[in-house]
Amino acid sequence: MTHSPAAPLADPHQRYPTAAVPEGPRDVVILGSTGSIGTQAVDVVLANPDRFRVTALSAAGGRVELLAGQAHRLQVRAVAVAREEKAAEVREALRAQYGPGEPIPEVLAGPDAATALAKSPCHTVLNGITGSIGLAPTLAALEAGRVLALANKESLIVGGPLVAARAEPGQIVPVDSEHSALFQALLGGERREVRKLLVTASGGPFRGRTRAELAEVTPQDALSHPTWEMGPVITVNSATLVNKGLEVIEAHLLYDIPFDRIQVVVHPQSAVHSMVEFTDGSTLAQCGPPDMRLPIALGLGWPERVPDTGPVFDWTKAMSWDFHPLDEAAFPSVALAARVGELGGTAPAVYNAANEECVEAFLGGRLPFTGIVDTVAAVVEEHVAKPDAATGTELTLDGVLGAEDWARARARELAASQVEARV
Incomplete structure (x- = not known):
């Protein structure tokens, strides 16, 4: 069944009540600060200190020195990393940035750390996380009543109805260049x-x-x-x-x-x-x-x-x-996505998760380029043909995660079988 919300999730004619321009700089939380969207968002903030003040940053944990440098320049209150084992390294990098005796920001670590920041006190949350792991922070920001500047498209792809159930009119401002x-x-x-x-x-x-x-x-x-x-x-x-x-x-x-x-x-x-x-x-x-700075600044x-x-x-x-x-014969991914979107439920989550696994296999030399979308299509068809508990058809956060786990495992199996067939 196609999801059809009562009103658009993003409507430029609507104004979310807390979106009124506050006196002084607007407090912002940036999720995914060391990625492409996040680093450009930091540039926008630093160029407009009279408009924006960053209170917290989150990152996966792969670029610790960059994260610490951002935290120091922005003077944030808290920093989060998804990889729990990186917490000590982040604290060490922060101490290297801050002066002797100067307190460093609070450090949160683990898979729920970004979600905690998404509901922390602020005006706007910029979700620049890549991947479906951005869904939980998106839901947290909406439930906490924050304006959501959304660059994490996977939040909508895998959990559209979940997001729609929590978003108020005017609460989401898109940041992707096309949707902006x-x-x-x-x-x-x-x-x-x-x-x-x-x-x-x-x-x-x-x-x-x-x-x-x-x-x-x-x-x-x-x-x-x-x-x-x-x-x-x-x-x-x-x-x-x-x-x-x-x-x-x-x-x-x-x-x-x-x-x-x-x-x-x-x-x-x-x-x-x-x-x-x-x-x-x-x-x-x-x-x-x-230049992504324009849609980022508009979102903020x-x-x-x-x-x-x-x-x-x-x-x-x-x-x-x-x-x-568009040449749909050479690039069938768009038509497949539209079909998946029409199916709704957890089919979009399966499409997205299977694709992420197939891209990894392609980059690792285990799958040909055309095999990416072919394999994704095969996983989607299996999901549609056998919608049972194993594939996670229930549209809850757990159901979405279950569908993703199944899709990733099945995509890896199909990619591996193609390698065996070529040997």
Whole structure:
């Protein structure tokens, strides 16, 4: 059954009560501070000390020195790491940053540490965590009444109805560039006037290649994105267009637009970040140089814009922007994602978890590039054909986690069988 919330989860016409601009800097918690979104969010905050004050940071624990440096520059009250064994190393790195006798921030460690920060006192929580582990912090932030600047798309993919049950109108502000673009373009009309959402895609490094040509793609090829610099999983997802499939599901959940009215358009220049087509024939686009600081700042500062956040186009110079239809034969991930989104339940969690395992197998040389989406599709079909307790069909947090565990295990089995078949 397709999830259809009573109102959009993200509505630019709605204002969450606590979103009123406070006097002085707005207190912010940044989850995933050492990742791509998090580091750019820190840049936005440091450039606007009169607007934002970071109270806490969380990270996985792989870049301890960076985390400690961020904590010192921002003078946060608390730091969290997901890897419990990293707690002592984090404290040592913090002491190296702070002066003699100067108290260091409180250190939280473990899988629930980011969730604890998400409900700590603040105005806005920026969830920049990568992966479905961001779901629990998303739910915690919403339950605590925080404004949620959401960059963790997996929160919606794997737990859309769970998020919808907790979110109040106007409480979520999207941070993904495409969904921020839709959010801004939707200001141009009423929801009933929307005919179509047009989600743009750069096409990744393999735009124009046939499926046969994609069979020999290497991890190094896939990690060479033409526009954006991102982590390895997201970069490979952009190459397979799985990332765009996830964004289609996210757009459906955020804006309550049916899947048959959400279309992916290939736009290599990444200048138009997405568009909204209205019933009168007008199409509104949000444009700008490819720089994530703008949607991050909008998420942190909404309903106000933060001046001079990112670069602008030089309109004195000639520019050309191209748009192409999506080649669904070469990139079947988007159509598969739409089907998964229509199925609802734990199917999106299965899609996402199986993909993460397949990407890891591809990067490790254990799965061909085209095998990523093929294997994900096979896992999804098994899940749909045999919806029993083993696959976790109950739409609760535990049910979602159970579905993910099953999908990961099954994806690993199928990937391993492909290796054996090639030997």
